Amino acid sequence: MTEITPTKTLDVCGKICPYPDMNTMTTLKKMEKGEILEVLLDYPLSVERIPRNLKKQGHKLLATEQIDGPNHRILIEAHGLK
């Protein structure tokens, strides 16, 4: 586990396509530059797709961690689009 204190946590466990991605992106849009978002999710496709699409929005991927089985945690530093 990475020792980063997230500013905000977004739990999208149980949600499928495209909610994990959409919720992550809209939450990031509302955050200040440098704030950290922690996303908790269990949808395999989004675990791989969210990091891929972050770059385009300018946000920074800090870590993708597997908690157990399909449960993952993604840490993102917001680019500050607010």
Place this chain on the structure above:
Amino acid sequence: MNVVITGLIVGVIFGFVLQRGRFCMNSAIRDTVLLQDSTLLKSVGVAILVQMFAFAIMDAAGCISINPKPLFWGANLVGSFIFGIGMVLAGGCASGITYRVGEGMMGALAALIGLTTAGTLTAMGKLGFLTNLKTSLQTNTKVMIGEANPTLANVLGVPYWILALIIAVAAGLVWYLMARKNGDDDLACDSSIPLGDRVFKKGWNWLVAGITVGLVGVISFPISAAAGRNYPLGITAGWITWVKVALPGVDASVNWIAAMVLGIIFGALIAALIAGEFKFRFPKWGMIGQAFLGGLIMGFGAVTSGGCNVTHILSGIPQLGIGSFVASIAIALGAWVTAYLIFVRPNK
């Protein structure tokens, strides 16, 4: 060999490949607009080209005889547009919701029950004015070339295999050259991860996913034809068959396509268990309701249009069926409009 066994085998392979490849045609279409991400759409494109190339050769060699779906443009447009709306609401296309049941997603199961229910009711003519709408669209807008369903080949008066071969090779070549020019880096693979883990633990990249899905389509055609169903992959008809088998007083038995769709769930389950991605997931009731409603809408749309996304996009375009081209465009339009209304506009 027994048709149920060959159907199950192809289904298990298909399900395994769908789960590993994260092959989702709903996302593929929707995300080009929603997330400006075309990774999955490229996968679909590869799967279509692989099949077009192989079908052309198999057709020339006499191993298969292509059997495109009818063109009834009104039913294709209306049915598939409706299917596209339902697909976004349900959170997956016909193949997507089927294989996700094997991953333990109860939302997908709700969508699948919806698809099967509405699909069966439409097919059996039990939906009142909606059934009439379907029948009248299918009869009044049907176009044929002689005795055959229209394809790009018979409209142009060229043998199917020549045209399919030309299109597949030309499109593949143009694509390859463009990708080289643009320096596509999505395919970089992490060679530090052992091959076994890359196959069984991580999601496959879009090219591997596209090729393998395409190959499943290729083997499915002669196997399905040998079982008396001359068509490659499909989904909706398989689930409808299960209901007919279960209903008393309806004469139906488990056929190739029914066994195949059931096999998809087992294949995806096996893949998800190996990857450690299986988990029973219960979304909130509202979400389950939305998925069920989406499934109902998809079921009506699929039967009206003569097929779901697999029948038309994955299996129909490689056969150059014009009805399938029309249906594919309508599915995309329905999906885009719905994705815009649900996801883009509220966040503006």
